[in-house]
Amino acid sequence: MATKGELLYEGKAKRLYHTTEAGLYWMEFKDDATAFDGAKKAVIPGKGYYNAQISAFLFELLSKKGIPSHFIAMVGEREMLVQAGEIIPVEVVVRNLAAGSMAKRLGLAEGTALKRPVTELYYKSDALHDPLVNEDHVAVLDLATAEEVAEMKEQALRVNGILSRFLERAGIVLVDFKLEFARSRGRVLLSDEISPDTCRFWDAQTGDRLDKDRFRRDLGGLTEAYNEVLRRLQRVAVE
Numbered sequence: 001m002a003t004k005g006e007l008l009y010e011g012k013a014k015r016l017y018h019t020t021e022a023g024l025y026w027m028e029f030k031d032d033a034t035a036f037d038g039a040k041k042a043v044i045p046g047k048g049y050y051n052a053q054i055s056a057f058l059f060e061l062l063s064k065k066g067i068p069s070h071f072i073a074m075v076g077e078r079e080m081l082v083q084a085g086e087i088i089p090v091e092v093v094v095r096n097l098a099a100g101s102m103a104k105r106l107g108l109a110e111g112t113a114l115k116r117p118v119t120e121l122y123y124k125s126d127a128l129h130d131p132l133v134n135e136d137h138v139a140v141l142d143l144a145t146a147e148e149v150a151e152m153k154e155q156a157l158r159v160n161g162i163l164s165r166f167l168e169r170a171g172i173v174l175v176d177f178k179l180e181f182a183r184s185r186g187r188v189l190l191s192d193e194i195s196p197d198t199c200r201f202w203d204a205q206t207g208d209r210l211d212k213d214r215f216r217r218d219l220g221g222l223t224e225a226y227n228e229v230l231r232r233l234q235r236v237a238v239e
């Protein structure tokens with residue numbers, strides 16, 4: 001059994017550690033919340049726990065549906081063992097309804113249904129504030145190969161189909177989400193987290209925000225909303 005080793009990297013919401021086994025990392029979810037490029041900060045007790053539990057649940061669901069990820073096992077309430085890899089500095093966003101930056105950029109009302117899912121690529125760079133990029137930008141900046149981009153987009157759309165259908169049964173609309181991938185053992189592997197910090201989840205009945213917009217928009221009740229997401233996921237049987 002791998003045990004936690006030296007800290008490898010500390011991000012805004014997680015810490016990544018080496019382990020006693022080569023090829024395995026230990027990922028710990030923090031209670032820190034940040035938004036608007038770190039301009040807004042808070043500590044929200046319990047957030048790390050919910051994000052870890054929800055990510056584990058969704059990674060397991062995806063694995064059962066044929067999409068592998070870096071997730072191996074929970075090793076604590078907010079800690080997971082993951083497959084080591086090198087993060088590709090391209091964030092893949094998939095959208096089903098216009099919200100957030102897309103609604104603003106294109107002048108669409110939040111909640112406008114898109115006639116098909118839209119994928120977007122962002123260059124993962126704090127210094128540049130994660131700019132929106134296209135495939136030519138990714139190529140000339142050498143962020144990823146064309147094959148990797150095609151693979152990431154294809155996996156992201158498959159993730160969208162699986163999660164949208166599952167969440168619908170939990171009374172949740174999957175509005176949009178962000179994925180990160182790593183290069184691991186010669187392939188592109190779904191990594192990072194899939195949680196209310198990285199997805200927009202709307203209550204199908206009331207339209208209530210069950211995600212990080214509660215923090216970004218000062219709506220309050222963040223841990224209650226994250227708890228509600230976890231509870232609903234656990235109630236829906238995986239088919």
Ligand code: UDP
Nearest residue numbers: 093099100101102176177178197198199200
């Ligand atoms: N997102 C994320 N990390 C980021 C940017 C976006 O997890 O650095 C997620 C966000 O939670 C939402 C989706 O990606 O589910 C699309 O975000 P958007 O571009 O609308 O950005 P925002 O409104 O957060 O500025």
